[in-house]
Amino acid sequence: MRSFFHVSDIGDLGKALEEARQVxxxxxxxxxxxxxxxxxLIFFNSSLRxxxxxxxxxxxxxxxxxxxxxxxxxxxxxxxxxxxxxxxxSEHLREAIPVIGSYCDLIGVRSFAGLQDRDFDYAETxxxxxxxYSGKPVISLESATVHPCQAFADLxxxxxxxxKPRPKVVMTWAPHPRALPQAxxxxxxxxxxxxxxxxVITHPEGYELDPKFVGxxxxxxxxxxxxxxxxxxxxxxxxxPGVSRPEDYGKIxxxxxxxxxxxxxxxxxxxxxFMHCLPVRxxxxxxxxxxxxxxxxxxPEAANRVVSAQVVMKRMLEDLR
Ligand code: CP
Numbered sequence: 001m002r003s004f005f006h007v008s009d010i011g012d013l014g015k016a017l018e019e020a021r022q023v024x025x026x027x028x029x030x031x032x033x034x035x036x037x038x039x040x041l042i043f044f045n046s047s048l049r050x051x052x053x054x055x056x057x058x059x060x061x062x063x064x065x066x067x068x069x070x071x072x073x074x075x076x077x078x079x080x081x082x083x084x085x086x087x088x089x090s091e092h093l094r095e096a097i098p099v100i101g102s103y104c105d106l107i108g109v110r111s112f113a114g115l116q117d118r119d120f121d122y123a124e125t126x127x128x129x130x131x132x133y134s135g136k137p138v139i140s141l142e143s144a145t146v147h148p149c150q151a152f153a154d155l156x157x158x159x160x161x162x163x164k165p166r167p168k169v170v171m172t173w174a175p176h177p178r179a180l181p182q183a184x185x186x187x188x189x190x191x192x193x194x195x196x197x198x199x200v201i202t203h204p205e206g207y208e209l210d211p212k213f214v215g216x217x218x219x220x221x222x223x224x225x226x227x228x229x230x231x232x233x234x235x236x237x238x239x240x241p242g243v244s245r246p247e248d249y250g251k252i253x254x255x256x257x258x259x260x261x262x263x264x265x266x267x268x269x270x271x272x273x274f275m276h277c278l279p280v281r282x283x284x285x286x287x288x289x290x291x292x293x294x295x296x297x298x299x300p301e302a303a304n305r306v307v308s309a310q311v312v313m314k315r316m317l318e319d320l321r
Contacts, residue, residue: 004139034063039106053305101134113144113181115250137316151187152308157301167231173203174285176237186213202226204254230269262287
């Protein structure tokens with residue numbers, strides 16, 4: 001595997017889930033695979049889960065993880081091509097990336113959408129440069145449009161908790177005080193489309209996700225109707241994807257608190273499990289009552305981030321042999 005961005009990069013999902021089960025059962029069985037290998041994890045943005053789970057996955061495989069916090073530990077990096085570098089950015093990605101590539105075997109990059117320029121974000125301009133100029137396999141640790149390590153962990157979690165062969169999974173938009181990227185819902189939709197689930201999306205009008213991720217999934221604008229009979233409720237905020245109105249890209253169009261997932265919403269489900277990628281704002285996305293209930297699986301979901309990252313790194317290391 002040369003890069004990990006999309007569900008197609010992981011190949012057969014059944015095989016990937018079986019591999020995840022093996023990795024979870026025997027996490028240290030591949031210690032020799034990563035011996036004398038280095039992964040550099042580059043963070044342009046904050047993280048708790050991705051940073052720690054990626055390091056833990058690398059350590060489980062016997063690798064040496066190095067974390068670089070861009071701007072805090074390094075020079076500020078210029079990402080735009082063709083600019084006069086007379087501002088506060090001392091180094092360009094064009095030099096930094098091949099230098100980083102010369103120090104490691106694998107690279108992970110977290111680089112959120114700027115939410116200012118849809119074309120720049122949706123072209124994955126920063127991650128694409130890492131692929132082009134590093135010469136090393138690259139993992140998206142949440143880039144402008146995707147968060148595949150999260151979506152893979154979400155699918156592993158659904159597989160573990162499902163009690164029906166084809167569960168109903170509902171992804172619901174929820175309000176948030178700040179404009180957030182679409183990477184998590186894009187990837188969740190992409191992975192659920194590929195999985196054996198009955199997938200429904202619900203959000204207010206104007207929040208339609210890019211068709212390249214959602215395909216022909218049903219969008220039910222009535223949240224309560226969408227949640228009826230759900231086995232899993234996946235809550236997430238995202239800002240306007242700008243699909244029909246590019247001028248609204250990255251804007252907050254709605255703050256309706258009726259969309260906060262609470263006991264009233266969960267009551268119409270089939271005793272659904274509650275999921276969220278975290279971090280989550282309590283009583284903004286989900287009520288205390290729901291996230292603290294026995295049906296909340298946000299902690300095991302986060303724990304599976306080690307498993308998803310380890311499967312991806314393991315496959316990349318196997319391909320290096
Ligand atoms: N879910 C997730 O990616 O968490 P962090 O932003 O803390 O890494």
